[in-house]
Amino acid sequence: MMKTVFDFAAIKELLARSDFSFVYDGLSGIAGPYAHRIFGAELGVPADALRNCTPLPDFGGHHPDPNLTYAPELVKTMGLQRDGTKLPVGAAEDIEAIPVFGAAADGDADRNMILGRQFFVTPSDSVAIIAAHARECIPYFRDQGGVKALARSMPTSMALDHVAKDLGVPLFEVPTGWKFFGNLMDSKALFGGEDYCPLICGEESFGTGASHIREKDGPWAVLCWLSILARKNQGVATGSLVSVRDVVVAHWKKYGRNVYCRYDYEGVGTADAQTMMARLTGMIDMWTQSGQGPVPLGDTADGPVLASCSVFEYTDPVDGSVSKNQGWRFILADGSRFVFRLSGTGSVGATIRLYLERYIAPSADEAALTADVQAALGPIVACALKFSCLEEYTGRKEPTVIT
Helix, strand or coil, rough: CCCCCCCHHHHHHCCCCCCCCCEECCCCHHHHHHHHHHHHHHHHHHHHECHHHHCCCCCHHHHCCCCCCCCCHHHHHCEECCCCCEECCHHHHHHHHCCCCEEECCCCCCEEEEEEECEEEEEEHHHHHHHHHHHHHHHHHCCCCCCCCHHHHCCCCCHHHHHHHHCCHHHHHHECCHHHHHHHHHHHHHHHHHCCCCEEEECCCCEEEEEECCCCCHHHHHHHHEEEEHHCCCCCCCCCCCCHHHHHHHHHHHHHHEEEEEEEEEEEEHHHHHHHHHHHHHHHHHHHHCCCCECCCCCCCCCCEEEEEEEEECCCCCCCCCECCCCCEEECCCCCCCEEEEEEEEEEEEEEEEEEEEECCCCCCHHCCCCCCCHHHHHHHHHHHHHHHHHHHHHHCHHHHHH
16 A cells, blocks of 8 residues: 555665665564565665564563653654753764654554754654655645645644645645544545545644545655655665655755644542632633733733634534544633643543643744743743643653653
8 A cells, every 4th residue: 555655766765865864663563574675675774773673461560552652762863852952972083973764653543743964854744744745745635736634633733724824725624533534535425515625634643644544644754754755765875865864854944833732640539620620611711701901911012922722623624523622722812822721531541631832933033933832832831821820730840752
C-alpha cells in the first residue's frame, strides 16, 4: 500500500545521501515488522538505525507512547531534553553526530513522533506541514488533484486552519476520536453525502492520517516527512541539506506559528477533577448568560483578556450525531487560547489535559518565530493555571507529562 502512496525511489535516494542520517524507535511495539520491511528491506536503512523494533509483550519495559517524556532514549539521541529544548552537547562535531531525522511509534504503530537534529516537531505542526506539501511531494495526493478537505481534533492547534484557508478547502474541527474523521472519509461512499477524499487529518496526541485507511498511521506519517525532505533536497548539494528545522521554519514564515504545548496531570483524584471542571462550566455559563464583552484576566492593563469561552459541542455533518461536553475552551483577545479536557474518570483517578496555544504572525522576525516554546507560552500558562485554580483543586504544582 505504501508504494501506491509514496515515491519509494525518491525516498531511497534521500536516505542514501552521505549527509542524511536516520533513526527510528519502535518502542518494542508492533511498528517493528513494518520498520524492518519498509525502512530496512525496501529503503535501505541499516539495521542499527532501527531501535527497539522487536515487538515484546511488555514493550521491553517502555511506556510505548511516542512523546518527549516516554521516548527518552530517542529524545536524547536527537539532542533534546524532556521539555523539547536543546540538550547541551558541547563541540560542533558532537552536534554533527546527532542524526538528521528521528521518529518513533507507539505500541500499536498508529501514532508517531517526528524529530530533527535538536528540533521537535509538534503533532499539530506536523499535520499542517504534511497537508501543505501533500500535492507537491506525495504521489497519492498529486494524482488526485490535492486534498479535498482537512480535519483536526478540537484541542489540536489551529495551524491546520491556516493551511486549509490557503488551499481553499473545508476545515473540520471535531471531538477527539478517530471515528469522527472516519465519518468524513466515508461521507460519500457510506452516507451518500459530499466527497471529502482525499482528506488529511490529525490529533494533537501524535496521531496523523489520511483517507488511505480509516485509522491514524504512524509509518505513513514518517514516510510523508521523508517525502517532503526528499523533494526539498532534489538537486541540493551534499553538505547543504534542507533539514527538518528548515522545513518547519519556512512553514512558519508563510503561515505564522501556532506555538503549542499540552500539559497532562495524571492520576488526579476523580472528585477533585470533576469539581474543578464543574467550576469552569459554571464560569462559562455565567459569562454566556451575562452577555458581557471581553474580560481582563490579569492584574495589569496589558494583561490577557478573555474574548470568548464555551464547552465544545459537535454536530456531525455526515450522520447528524451530537457530541456534547468535549472540552472547555477559553479564547483570548490576541487569538491565544487554553483548553481543558477531562479523561479517565475511573477508580484509578482522572487525567486533566491542558492545551496551550499562542499565535505568532508570519511577519514576526525569525527570533520571535523560533522562540522557545515554554518561554513563548509562559504568560498563557500562568493565566490558565491561575484562572482554573488547578493547583488548589488538585494539589499538583507541575504536570506529569509535557508534550
